[in-house]
Amino acid sequence: MNTKIITDADGFLSIREDWERLAEQDPDATYYSTFEFNYSWWQTFGGDKNKELFILCHYRDNVMVAIAPLMIRVIDKKIVKCRVLSFLGKGDYFNFIIDSSKFKSSTIIRELMNTVEEHSGRWDKVELTHLRMDTQLLKYLMRHDRYSKHTEYLTSCARINSDDYCSYADFEKEMLSTKLRRKRVKLQDDTGYRFRVVTGSQSEDMYDKIAHIHQLEKKYLNEVKGRHERGSLFEDKNNEHFLKRLFKGNDKILFFYLESEDGEIIIYKCCYLYRNVLYGWNTGYSPKFSHYHGISDVLLMEMVESLFHSSCTKQIDFGAGTYSWKFRWTNRFSVSYSFIMWNESSQQSRLLRLLIQSREIVRAFKGLKNAL
Numbered sequence: 001m002n003t004k005i006i007t008d009a010d011g012f013l014s015i016r017e018d019w020e021r022l023a024e025q026d027p028d029a030t031y032y033s034t035f036e037f038n039y040s041w042w043q044t045f046g047g048d049k050n051k052e053l054f055i056l057c058h059y060r061d062n063v064m065v066a067i068a069p070l071m072i073r074v075i076d077k078k079i080v081k082c083r084v085l086s087f088l089g090k091g092d093y094f095n096f097i098i099d100s101s102k103f104k105s106s107t108i109i110r111e112l113m114n115t116v117e118e119h120s121g122r123w124d125k126v127e128l129t130h131l132r133m134d135t136q137l138l139k140y141l142m143r144h145d146r147y148s149k150h151t152e153y154l155t156s157c158a159r160i161n162s163d164d165y166c167s168y169a170d171f172e173k174e175m176l177s178t179k180l181r182r183k184r185v186k187l188q189d190d191t192g193y194r195f196r197v198v199t200g201s202q203s204e205d206m207y208d209k210i211a212h213i214h215q216l217e218k219k220y221l222n223e224v225k226g227r228h229e230r231g232s233l234f235e236d237k238n239n240e241h242f243l244k245r246l247f248k249g250n251d252k253i254l255f256f257y258l259e260s261e262d263g264e265i266i267i268y269k270c271c272y273l274y275r276n277v278l279y280g281w282n283t284g285y286s287p288k289f290s291h292y293h294g295i296s297d298v299l300l301m302e303m304v305e306s307l308f309h310s311s312c313t314k315q316i317d318f319g320a321g322t323y324s325w326k327f328r329w330t331n332r333f334s335v336s337y338s339f340i341m342w343n344e345s346s347q348q349s350r351l352l353r354l355l356i357q358s359r360e361i362v363r364a365f366k367g368l369k370n371a372l
Contacts, residue, residue, distance in 0.1 A: 003115045006055040009046060012039060015057060018064040022097045028135045031252065031274035032091035038069050041089040044242035050074040054085060054122070056112050066098045066108045068116075072123055085116065085123040087130075092157060092279065092320045093336070094130045096137050105136035113140075113147075120343050128339040129154060130320065141339050150341040158318040158326035158333040159277075162307040171304060175329060183294040184301050190292070192261040195302040200246075200253035207247050210255065210268050211240070213284045220287035233282070254278065256303050258295070264288070267295045269303065276314040278303075300329065 006012055019035040031037060045051065056068035069089075075082045087094040096112060098105050116126065131138040131154075141147045165171040172181070187193060198206060211234035218232040233239050247253050257268035267285035271278040285295055300316075307313055318326040320336060327333065 001111070002059050003111060004057045004059065005115070005119070006057060007053045009042065009053070012042060012053060012055065015055075015064070015067070018057070019067055019097070022064065022067055022099050025099045025101065026095075026097050028095050028132070028137075029097060029275075030091075030093040030095070030277070031272040031279050032089060032093050033069075033095055033097055034274065036250070036252075037091075037246065037272075038088045040246045041242055042071075043245060044238055048073075050076070053088075055088075056115055058108055058111055058115075060103060065103060066096060066112060068096045068112045069094075083122065083124045085126045087128060092130055092317070093132055094128065095132070095135050098136065100136070106140050109137055109140045120345060124343050126339065126341045126343075129336075131337045131339060132157075133335045133337065138337055142337075147339065147341070151337055151339050154336045154338040155320045156322045156333050156335050157320055158330050160304060160307070160316045160318075160330045161332055162304075162314050164332065165308075168305045168308040171308075172301075176301070180294070180297055180301070183292075184298045187258075187266075187292055187295060187298050191258075191266065191289070193258045193266060193298075194261075195299075195306075196255075196257050196259050197306065198255050200248065200250035200255075202251075203255070204248070206255050207244055209265060210234075210270060210282070210284060213265055213268065213286055214282070216287055217284050220290065224287075256299065256306075258299055258302070260289075267299050269299055271316075273313060276312060278313050278316045280317060280319050304329075 006015065016035050016039070023029045023033050023035065026033070042053070046053070050073055052072045054070045054072050056066075056070060057064050058066040058068075069087060070085055071088050073084050073086060075084060096109060098108050100108070116123075131141070131151075138151070141151045160171075162171070165174070200206065211232075214234050215232045218230050218235075221227040221230040234243075252273045254271045254273050255268055256271065258266040260266055265286060266289045268283065269280060270282045271280050273279075283296065289295055303316060307316065318329075
């Protein structure tokens with residue numbers, strides 16, 4: 001029984017076969033757990049000098065039975081630097097990847113966390129976020145006498161499951177209003193739209209199409225609607241490199257969109273497909289069709305109806321965020337938590353926490369002064 005720590009890209013690539021095997025065996029795995037997602041992300045963002053791999057690989061009888069896909073990122077606060085141990089990548093669900101067919105998950109997680117603690121000289125804070133409520137990792141943390149107090153509610157993820165209904169008609173009857181259904185009819189009458197689905201392996205230029213639309217939407221919201229806070233992730237060169245690398249030839253990337261009679265994309269939704277679940281990732285619409293209220297509702301209706309005719313997809317996950325519009329579509333949701341633990345023995349950790357507390361006191365004082 002031993003745990004190996006991978007800190008370089010060559011070591012990362014060398015465990016691909018084991019990683020993919022473990023992800024297939026772990027019922028808690030999501031698309032964000034896959035090797036292709038994490039390795040593509042690291043290929044793009046791993047060149048940052050403030051990021052270092054810290055992947056834990058746990059072995060039993062010389063066979064890898066678990067991976068903790070972690071990294072150490074340095075946050076420079078000018079006065080002090082904070083070394084944060086966190087998950088690789090960016091997404092809505094993160095987890096350790098475990099084969100529990102022969103050994104208890106809790107025993108394996110204990111060994112992984114022991115390794116984290118043994119290397120406390122390398123981090124000032126552990127920050128593990130987006131831990132889904134029904135995973136073995138969260139259960140372990142919640143039951144642990146020391147770790148439980150560092151585990152808190154983070155967000156919720158709404159999800160539609162077609163198995164909850166006998167047919168699309170039953171779903172429509174229970175969840176959709178007459179007003180909502182009329183939007184679909186009106187848009188169809190006015191635009192003659194077609195509902196399309198393509199994968200990353202079927203369309204090499206889909207990235208460029210949705211990037212263009214998303215940036216047009218951002219410009220429209222900034223200049224016409226005055227929503228200057230709205231940005232576009234497609235304007236970031238690193239994101240562009242990451243997404244193009246991930247999308248290329250990837251049949252797990254699905255683009256759902258409405259297309260006008262002239263072949264223009266009205267609105268799109270990009271999803272990751274993994275184990276019959278569509279993980280919603282990004283949506284954008286063409287400002288040309290902004291006068292139609294509810295085009296996003298129409299696209300979702302088409303997507304949900306397609307679930308009932310699909311053999312490979314049964315669920316749509318709306319991703320993290322407790323927005324009311326998500327819960328108008330479903331009664332099903334999961335809760336995610338975060339685990340944040342400071343290193344009590346780290347001088348940098350103590351200094352940073354003191355600075356944070358001082359800032360909070362100043363803010364509270366200003367708030368009290370304004371109230372008076």
